[in-house]
Amino acid sequence: MALLKDKDKTKVTNTLKGITKPVTIVMFTQEIECQHCEMTRTLLEEVSNLSDRITLEVHDFVADKELAKKYGVDKIPATVLIGEKDYGIRFFGVPAGYEFNVLVQDIRDVGKRDPNLSDKVLTELAKIDQPVHLQTIISPT
Amino acid sequence: MDFPTFSIDTSLLEEATEPDPEFTYDLLIVGGGPAAMSAAVYAARKMLRCAMVTRDFGGQIRETSEVENWLGFQNINAKDLADSFEEHVKSFDIPIKLGTAITAITKQGGIFTVTTDDGTSYHSQTLILSTGKHHRPLNVPGEKELVGKGLAYCATCDAPFFKKKKVVVAGGGNSAFTTVLDLLKVEASVTLINAIKGWQADTSLQERVKQKGAVTLLDNHEIIRVEGSDQVTGVVVKNRDSHKEDKLQADGIFIEIGLLPNSDPVKDLVELNEHGEVVVDCLSQTSVEGLYGAGDVTTVPHKQIVIAAGEGAKAALSAYDYLMRKSLI
Numbered sequence: 001m002a003l004l005k006d007k008d009k010t011k012v013t014n015t016l017k018g019i020t021k022p023v024t025i026v027m028f029t030q031e032i033e034c035q036h037c038e039m040t041r042t043l044l045e046e047v048s049n050l051s052d053r054i055t056l057e058v059h060d061f062v063a064d065k066e067l068a069k070k071y072g073v074d075k076i077p078a079t080v081l082i083g084e085k086d087y088g089i090r091f092f093g094v095p096a097g098y099e100f101n102v103l104v105q106d107i108r109d110v111g112k113r114d115p116n117l118s119d120k121v122l123t124e125l126a127k128i129d130q131p132v133h134l135q136t137i138i139s140p141t
Numbered sequence: 142m143d144f145p146t147f148s149i150d151t152s153l154l155e156e157a158t159e160p161d162p163e164f165t166y167d168l169l170i171v172g173g174g175p176a177a178m179s180a181a182v183y184a185a186r187k188m189l190r191c192a193m194v195t196r197d198f199g200g201q202i203r204e205t206s207e208v209e210n211w212l213g214f215q216n217i218n219a220k221d222l223a224d225s226f227e228e229h230v231k232s233f234d235i236p237i238k239l240g241t242a243i244t245a246i247t248k249q250g251g252i253f254t255v256t257t258d259d260g261t262s263y264h265s266q267t268l269i270l271s272t273g274k275h276h277r278p279l280n281v282p283g284e285k286e287l288v289g290k291g292l293a294y295c296a297t298c299d300a301p302f303f304k305k306k307k308v309v310v311a312g313g314g315n316s317a318f319t320t321v322l323d324l325l326k327v328e329a330s331v332t333l334i335n336a337i338k339g340w341q342a343d344t345s346l347q348e349r350v351k352q353k354g355a356v357t358l359l360d361n362h363e364i365i366r367v368e369g370s371d372q373v374t375g376v377v378v379k380n381r382d383s384h385k386e387d388k389l390q391a392d393g394i395f396i397e398i399g400l401l402p403n404s405d406p407v408k409d410l411v412e413l414n415e416h417g418e419v420v421v422d423c424l425s426q427t428s429v430e431g432l433y434g435a436g437d438v439t440t441v442p443h444k445q446i447v448i449a450a451g452e453g454a455k456a457a458l459s460a461y462d463y464l465m466r467k468s469l470i
Contacts (some may be wrong), residue, residue, distance in 0.1 A: 003142050009238050010234035011154040017164060017190050050188070052470055094147075101153035 004009030005040070006047045015104050016051045023054045026080040028061045028073050040077035040094050053111055079103070083110040099138060110136065160192035160236040165264045166378050166470055168460050169255055169405075171243055174200020175446045176436025178226045179453030180269045183185075185233035187461045189470065192236040194243065194255055194263060199223035201437070202446060204295045211446060219297075222446075236264065243272070243406045246397035248429060255406075266469050267460040270407060270419060270427070271435040271453055274400035274444070280309060283367030285395075291393040292372030293397045296320035303329045303393050309376050310334070310363055312397035315320035318342040319468060320395050321350050332357040332389060334364055334378060336398070367394060400436045433460050 004012065025040065027044050029037040041058060061068055061076045068072040072090070079091040095103040109116050109126050117125075145284045160166065166189075173195030180294040183309075184191040186199040202208070202223040209216050231237075237262065241257035246255070276294040278284060284292060300323040308340050310320050313335030324331050340347055350356055360377065365386070366377040375390045402418045412428035414421045419434040421427055421441065427434050433456040436449035464470040 003144065003147055003149070007234075008149065008151050011151045012190065013153040013190070014234060014236075020163070022452060035144070040145055042144075043147075043149075096149050098150045098152075100149035104151075104154055114435055 002046060003043050007048075009050060012047060012104050012130075015052050015108055016019045016054075016111065018066050018108060019051055021083060021111055021113055023051075023055065023111045024082040025054060025084060025107070026057045026071065027057065028059050028064070028076050028078040028080075030061045030076060031063070037077040039096070040079065042093070043100075044079065047107070051111075054107065056069060063134075065107075079109050081106055083113060097134055123128055158236060158352040160194065160238050160263050162263055162292060163262055165266060166254060167265065168267045168269065168457070169194060169253060169263055169265035170271065170457075171195070171246070171255055171268045172197040172200070172269075172273060172403075172436065172438070173239075173271045174271060174436055174449060175202065176200075176271035176273075176449040176453035176456070177227060177269070178230045179450040180232045180271060180311050180435055181235055181453075182233070183454045185230075186237055186458070187457070189461060192238070192263065192265075193230070193268075194238040194241070194257060195373075196240060196242055198227040198230075199237075200449075202226075208446065211388045217337070231330075240278070241277075246270070246406045246410060247324070248410065249430070254270035254431065267431040267433065267463060269425075269433045269450075269453070269456045269460060270404075270434055272403035272406075272438045274402050274437045276396060277399045277401050279364055279367075279396055279398065281364055281366055283369065287367055287369055287373050291369060292367060292390075293393065293395050294397075296323040296395055296397075299395075300324050300327055300329075303327060305329065305457055306392040307390060309334075309389060309391045309394040310397060311366075311394060312399075313339075313360075314341040314399065315338065315343055315346055316396070316399075317395075317397035317434075318346045318350050320397050321356055322353075324395070325350075325353050326353060330355065332391070334358060334359045334362050334376075335362065336381070338381075362422050364394075382392075400437070400444075404438055424459045425452060426459060431463060466470060 025044055029041050034069055059103040075092055081089040089106055147351045149362055168184050168189050168191040168194045170177050181193055202219050205219045207218050208222050212401050214330050241259055244258050245256040254262050267421050304327040306329050308324050308329045308331050310317050310333045321331050361381050362378040363381055364376050368375045373386055373393050379386045404417050404419050414420055418440045419427055420436055420440045421434040425435055426434040435452040435456040436446045
């Protein structure tokens, strides 16, 4: 049974219509999937089918441990968004609920190669001269 | 597998509103009649990134009262049918530019550009032209000035305004005779004026009018002027044999002398026939690659709702096949 209803699909399609460049979604699950892994994979399959500029790669966290290490994936389900390079965007857990908005908007931003930030913010970010680790922890409400 | 606990929020994602002038759509559908609406449904179901540009929804269905040949309905109110078509299209969240006329359609570098009368341009890889037809004008003095002041082109819309009044109907075909019947329902006193010799309407329709008896039939007379300042007061007619002119008093005039295709925006782009209709083949393809035609604006004969809807579906599927074949989607 599809996770996205027709109405959801049209909104995702509308949001993704501005994509001009390829986006690769790298998803890590495992051979015997937990429920959240299966849910995430199903959701990403449905989303990637809504734009011909999105490619979905599904990897086994155990069998492809070198690739998982390369992307800094230490838990699953994990979703990595890649454009012409790895921007460091990771989703751990199911990007459902309110975070689904963020997932789709991030795919759009990567596909447009446009972070959707003001010049002022970009100027400030350019001043950062050492690695910074940001991690947002959310919970369903 | 079902996921009963799964839910998503899409409140921050984009609703379909107006088309984006910065975006190149897979398909632009120009027009809002049954051909255009059917094309939109088929395009949406193929997940094409498509948008519509139209003045309004419904096309000529909005100018009739009842439809008796739409499969599945022995009789359906025309407005209800048009509304249901529109609702179906809008269920897909297709971006729609409404309320504007098309001023130009061009193709450059494989991309179509549709420009509207507010100066906005929209772009696409393929285009379906389904702009329908409009009423042929008499092109006589007084016509333009008196539109809406007793001079009308749509009996379904305006006949009730002429209850028990004197009305002239210009024309000799089916639409003219149907207009006469609509006016007789509101007890108008009607004079039907045909510019050529011999009535062109179906015999059965002519018989129905003649049986009413309350109609003056004036054959072989040309309307040379519509008179009135703030309101129609009469028409001047000329006998085409004797050249004798007569003035007829009238409170209104309905012009029912046929329809002209709305092909002006593409007249310098695609092949048209001698009637100005867009020439299409059996795949709805025009003379320009990637440009498809559907409905009354095309050379496809028999201008019917069901045919227009079928042609619209075919045009959308042809556009989809073209985009696939060319690896454009």
